[in-house]
Amino acid sequence: MSVVGAVLLGLGLGLAYVAQMVRWLRVLQREHYDPTSMRRFLARWSSPTVPRARRYEPARLKRPFSLSQAFVIALIVTIALRAYVALAIVAALYGLSCPWGLSLRGRSGPLTWTRRLRRVAIVATFIALVITAAGVATSAPFLGATIVVLLVPGLLDVTTRLLAPLEDRQARAFVAQAQRRLSVVHPLVVAITGSYGKTSTKNYLRQLLSSERAVVASPRSYNNRAGLSRAVNENLADGTQIFIAEMGTYGPGEIASLVSWCTPTVSVVTAIGPVHLERMKSLDVIDAAKFEITTPASDVVLNVDDPRLAAWVTRLESAGKRVWRAGSSDQARDVRVETLAARWRVTWANGDTAEMDAPVGVQPTNLACALGAALACGVEASVLERHLSEVAPAEHRLNVGQAPSGVEVIDDTFNANPASAEAAVRLLASRPVAGRRVVVTPGLVELGGEQYAENVRLASLVASVGAELVVVARTNALALRNGYGGPVQRFERREEAVAWVRSSLVAGDGVLYLNDLPDHYP
Secondary structure, three states, X not given: OOHHHHXXXXXXXXXXXXXXHHHHHHXXXXXXXXXXXXXXXXXXXXXXXXXXXXXXXXOOEEOOOOHHHHHHHHHHHXXXXXXXXXXXXXXXXXXXXXXXXXXXXXXOOOOOOOHHHHHHHHHHHHHHHHHHHHHHOOOOOOHHHHHHHHOHHHHHHHXXXXXXXHHHHXXXXXXXXXXXXXXXXXXXXXXXXXXXXXXXXXXXXXXHHOOOOOEEEOOOOOOOHHHHHHHHHHHOOOOOOEEEEXXXXXXXXXXXXXXXXXXXXXXXXXXXXXXXXXXXXXXXXXXXXXXXHHOOOOEEEEEOOOHHHHOHHHHHHHOOOEEEEEEOOOOOOOEEEEEEOOEEEEEEOOOOEEEEEOOOOOOHXXXXXXXXXXXXXXXXXXXHHHOHHHOOOOOOOOEEXXXXXXXXXXXXXXXXXXXXXXXXHHHHHXXXXXXXXEEEEOOOOOOHHHHHXXXXXXXXXXXXXXXXXXXXXXXXXXXXXXXXXXXXXXXXXXXXXHHHHHHHOOOOOEEEEEOOOOOOOO
């Protein structure tokens, strides 16, 4: 190979490495630096079939022959022939263009060059340079660089694991700072968790209490160790009386760690469901992980409409906790929120009631949990009744509005669980829409073996209410199509689906945007 050719090939491999790093660093960041996400998402983007969802899916569906598959075949052929220059050329082209569809610039999750991300990128690149240099000394000088380009996801997996002790040490420093801040301000801490409903419940509680107490709530979905410590360090002002902390988990021990330093007096659990089932494997594991939030609390608010949470009551009371039963059923003895046509009735423990216009997009069980938490904080029911009309849905969660075209739009892009999805579809069905009803969705993810069945059920519900279905991306396309049982509109990207809605719907129609699948999913 000529010198010019060697330089061009080296430059191509370098650019391919950069392209691969940008793509996979974004996936790693979106998946909260979970090293196993590299393997899972590489399989999602590279598999020639849609994975079978255990017993639910009758057969595997072949995907159309893709550019990624063509490159894989070319790589296998060049390796078999030991044509290392050809292998390097194919690897460079693969690195620049694949996985096909995983963009360099993310729409829903652009790369944010945090200190942690920069550290991962630098260490991974150092390892890549060592491997590349080792290859230069062989009879196939581009072999090391070729391997690096093809194995970027594995390289990031290893790098993230190597840096984990350092990241943990730094995180502990931020936690210690947050713990000191909490001890100085000394607010009453309300901790909220649940498979779903925790963000909405947090916002409802903040709205109910803000006129009566000095309240700070953790922003957006800052519900892990890094986010919660940052929320305390940056937002907990002097004089704060109540701090509302949303707490999430991907596995056992995470919430136990959070409550060890952000210790709640009041804990709230909104639901136990199959969210993050892909990681936690079973509802029993989710149940145990969520139960950790109750350990330090003296008062626990439970959505007893959920059978799993109702089963906690005796166990918690035996441990000396004050349990506040909230929900919409008769079991909700402390605060019950019932739907009566266009009105809601709130019933307190003493039998007193209050009625209000049903706020569009507010879930009654989440409101009941927020009211129960407010009672546990010492706010009287009569005071809370004055603020019921101030409760409004959280941003991008069942927000109802109207486009300039006159089309009614329900924005539920931040909800991604079976219960909220069903509620959103039923809300669309209940709206006074004279014309067409359309649901735009990529379906639901992170449901493990339940994912296929849950998406079939979702699409069946859409069909049963007479709405049209628009499917975005291919992750759940098979399940949604099979569940709907009729023709569906298909788009690879949400922007294309939105453009179709704007060109197809007119005043008097309604559209529900249900979940906004992050674009690191295929």
